[in-house]
Amino acid sequence: MAEGTERSGPTSLDQVADGIQKIDFHHPYTPYDVQEQFMGTVYGVLEKGNSQVGILESPTGTGKSLSLICAAVTWLRNHKKASLEYSITDAAKNIKDEPDWIINQMLKSKREELVKTWQEREARLEQIRAKEKALEMRGIKRRKLDNSIKGSASDSLGEDEWLLDDRDDDRPESDGGLGYSRETRALMEKLGMGGIKAQDDANESGHQEIKIYYTSRTHSQLTQFISELRRPAFPPSIPDSLLSGDAASDPEAIKHLPLSSRQRLCINPAVSKLGSLSAINDRCSELQQPRSKSKCQFVPNAENLAQTHQFRDGALATLPDIEDLFELGKKLSVCPYYASRTAIAGAEIVTLPYPLLLQKTARDALGIKLEGNVVIIDEAHNIMDAVANVHAAEIGLGELKRGRQMLGVYVKRFGKKLKGENRIMVAQVARVVDGLSEWLEGALKQKADQGIVDSNALLRTKGIDQINLYKLIQYIQDSKLTYKIEGYATHVEEGAGSGTTHPVSSTPVLHTLLSFIVTLTNLSSEGRIFYHKTSGKDQNLDIKLSYLLLSPTHAFSSITSSAHAVILAGGTMSPFEDYTAHLFPNLPKSKVTTLSCGHVIPSSSLCVWTLTSNRPKSIEYEFSFQKRSDRSMIHELGLAILNVCGAVPDGVVVFFPSYGYLDEVVAAWSALDPQQPASIWDRLQGKKSVFRETKGGSSDETLKQYSEAILGDGDSGKSTPPVKLGVKAATTKGALLLSVVGGKMSEGINFSDRLGRCVIIVGLPYPNINSPDWKARIEYIESTTMSRLTAPVNDDASAQPALSRSEAVSLAKQASRDFYENACMRAVNQSIGRAIRHKGDYAAIVLVDRRFGNERIRWKLPGWIRGGVVEGSEKQGLGQLMGKMSGFFRGKGEV
Structure with missing residues (x-):
């Protein structure tokens, strides 16, 4: 496979490249070439600093986390050493008009002080480690998390x-x-x-040493990173010249x-x-x-x-x-x-x-x-969604009614005791609840199921715009109003006369309200409010207000502008353009370095095929929203997957654009074919055990059953009987899993080795461009791009714009199309990345849609996938695919 490509701005990393090549990164194993390249790039970004940004792609299975640790900690320790050496040198420069022996004595004293402080800290920590180790040797293991403590506080x-x-x-x-x-x-x-x-x-006491802030999406990913921290060993953070003997x-x-x-x-x-x-x-x-x-x-x-x-x-x-x-x-x-x-x-x-x-x-x-510190964001392919999610809020009409009821119960009991500001603010909360409820009740009567909300009209309801929302938010936070109201309401409902009960709801209504009120204070240019009708738990129609942050730029800028350097790392970061365009559009290109690493697997371990049709002149695969319901094409898809299942050993995973389309395809395959003795669905189950992901279903249970059908029960090595799906069970080894791009199986799930010998991507999962939120995103990108492109070239208002309006309109529309297409391809790339997970793994990847043959789309695949694409496969058919696949698995010793 290709080792990778590095793209950086005008100021490249060549200035530090020679020094980086000589650095020992203290990797616990012999690193691959792609790992050396990755670590060198991370080190170079950190060495340049000054709000430098690195966007780095390293496929899963290439030891990305360990490479991040080795590069970042090596740089950190070297930086600490250099800082201490500089402090000693700088101290010498500041001593003037003193004899040499006095200067030397003062510098000696400073060195001894630095070493003593470091040694005392290390000795204290080593004593703790020794004590912990002794406890382990005696068999005292860490207790399990049980959320209980003896002698807890009275309540x-x-x-x-x-x-x-x-x-x-x-x-x-x-x-x-x-x-x-x-x-x-x-x-x-x-x-x-x-x-x-x-x-x-300005007079903060103490000195904060530079540190690394590492973040990832899930708790399990952070735990995995911490386990990787325990592997390498690094030399001291104090200059070698200050240590003697083996201490260095x-x-x-x-x-x-x-x-x-x-x-x-x-x-x-x-x-x-x-x-x-x-x-x-x-x-x-x-x-x-x-x-x-x-x-x-x-x-x-x-x-x-x-x-x-x-x-x-x-x-x-x-x-x-x-x-x-x-x-x-x-x-x-x-x-x-x-x-x-x-x-x-x-x-x-x-x-x-x-x-x-x-x-x-x-x-x-x-x-x-973050000032002067390093920020590493792992699994950064979803960082823009993560920024939007932490600033999102939603409130429904049912919740507002519930909140109003709680408020009424509270005021009935304590209303006469509320004085001054408390009385005023509680009344303002009630007015906000009543205003939002009235607006939603009106929208509920409209025909449209969803739409964009005019925030000014929303705020005018019941005179919400006359309330100082900033002051109200401050009051709610300081007074803990939401906790007190919900706590008392729950106490009354549960009938605990002693007052010992506290709210236990996982979705506190008034806290949800507070989060939504906060969004009402955001700039209208940064986000939009939507309404959408939903079915409640009792099947009654409900309606919700949702806030969507349209641009992560402002929220993320405080990180990039403060940090010494920011590293965005992930297994599938391609396409890169969205990060620079929407996270830090104003950052000079000289401060952004991008790297797409190759995989550690040999080229013979990957076979990527673009399937545009089963046979020459037969129906072409195009699973666009307008064409994907074509029964003939769905039938052809079934035959293709049936053939693949016959050629691929063990596990095959198929990703569809949506749950709705997966349901439609399964229904079509289940229908009897007059020309065949059995339906495609029956014939698939004759090849492999068939499982499918369902919306809202348990992915863990499905994955467990799928794994057992391939690997056996793990005890006797015998195959576990497959779970039936209403039709006959499989008669040959292996399993077929039907999943959804963007679903639970498409991210964070490991289909290594036998669990994923083939991944099939059906179509391009473009988001619904007619949905209100995507309409708002597209409109926002086009308007902000227009503003930037037509702005004067300098501060002189009379200066000519950088581009004509027609040129700017064309480029703005292209920017929104790219953003839309990139969102689709990031989801595709995540799904593809589920298969090959380590150096010894191998798999086939089949891209089923004529649009995958488009050069623009292909360049948005990760570099290691592009390198594995069989040249000209988009012009060939199913027969050639079967021949290639049979040879591929035969070469791996598979029968």
Whole structure:
């Protein structure tokens, strides 16, 4: 396979290439050429710094995570060494008019101080590691997560718990809505926890060393990354000249800290049992208020300061994952969510989920400072969707009615006790709920099932536009209004007269309302509000309002502008253009480096075929929305897959454009063919066990059954009887799995080895361009592209525009088409990437649609896939495909 191609701006990495080639990246194995190339590119981007961005594609199975670790940590340690050496040299320059012996003595003292500090820290952490190892040797293993703690805090409070505090100068200051009281903020400052002081505080104490913030999409992906952190060993972060003997070559363990939400780290059962993140956040904050009758005993304070420091050192010494932090907090009886903040300063690598990195309010509240630090975003192919998701919000008419009912119950009980600002703000919340409900009730009577909402018309309902929404949001966050109202309403419903019950709903209505109110304050140019009708749980018609962030540019710019460098890495990042065009369009090309690595497999392990028709002059495959219901084409597709199943051993995975189309195809295949004794569906099951992915169904169970049909039960090696789908069972080995592009099987699922000897992509899964959200996206891209292209070339308003209007219109429409097409191809590339997962793996990939033969489409496939395409296959048919495939698998020793 091709080793890869590197594309960078005018300022290339050639300036540092020679030095990088000589660097030992401390890879625990002998790296492949593509890994050397990948690590060298990462190192080069970090070495250039100055808000440099790297967009790197390395196929799954090429050791991407380990390569990221080796390159980034090697650079970090080298950077630390260089910084310390510079500090000594700089100190010498600043000593003037002193004899040489005094200068040398002062520099010697500084060197000794640096070494002593480093040695003391390493010795302290090594003692903790030795203790942990001794415990393991004695058979004391880490306890399982059970969400229970002996001697937990009492939770017996009266109804006054739900009463709003009087608004005065003692109320907590805002922290972006994440729930730190003033008392907690002061305490955390004393403990050295970052992120609590005001943004403009120029006199921050202490020095934060440069660190790496690593984020990925799921908790399991972060856990996998942490396991990879344990593989390599790196030399000390202190200059060799300051160490003597073997100390210079002895490895220094990586200091790693995982961050997560209270939902995963809370050890107080009275809080963690609430279930939803928003309820847990509010209850946690409530237990820290000065007037709280039941303080949380686990929050760091003066009494448990020693345990907090033990927690800090224990976290930095042991490369923990989130479960380890939870157990460490339980063991020391100190809150891991808060205590982990004390370890941020000493950490070299901080792992965290997408939402904690992508939201500035979350970063500020947690003490995450990106300035001058490195940001690595793994699985970055969906980063634009991730940015949109963390800023999205949705509220339905049913939820609003439920919220209004809760508000009525609350006011009936506490209305006479509400005074001043509390009375005014609760009334404003009620007006917002009534206004949104009235608008939705009107839209429910309209014929259209979905559409774009005029935000001005929405806000005029019931005079919402007369309310200061910024102030209302601030009040709701500070007063914990949503928690108190929902808590009391649930308490009343469950009839707990002692007041011991708290809300347990996984989707708190008023927290959902707050999230939607926040979106109403966003600039109208950045997002759109939509309505869409849905069927509720009781089959009654409901209607929802949804906010969609149209551009991730503004939300992402604070990351790229602050960080020393940003690495976007993924297995299938192609096509690259969307990232530069929509994440950081104003970043100079000289600051962006792109790399598409080849695969570690040999070229003989991949066979990619473009199937445009079964036979010459027969019907061409084009699964566009207008043509894909053609029964003749569906029949031909069935025959093609039937033939493939006969030639491919073990597992075949087929990806369709949508669940609806998969249902349509299965129905057509199940119909009896007058010219055949059995339907295509019956004949497929005669070849292999057939499974299908269903919308809303259990992907884990389907995957388990599919795997067992191929691999057997794992005990006796005998084949497990296949699960029947209403027709006869398979009679030959292997299985066929019918899935959907963008479904649960298309991302994060490993179809390695026998589970995925062939992947078939049916058509191009273009999104519905007539849906309101895609119409809004297309309109936004065209309008912003027009504005940029027709803007004056300088600040002089009289200057000629860069392009004529007709030229700009043409390019703007092309930009929107590219964005639309790229969204489709990213989904295709993710599905293709499910098959080959390591160096020894092999598979065939069949692209079924004439449009895959288009050169523009083909260039949007990953480089390693393009390199495996059989030249001229789009001009050949099914017979040639069968011949090629038979030879391919025969060469692998398959019968």
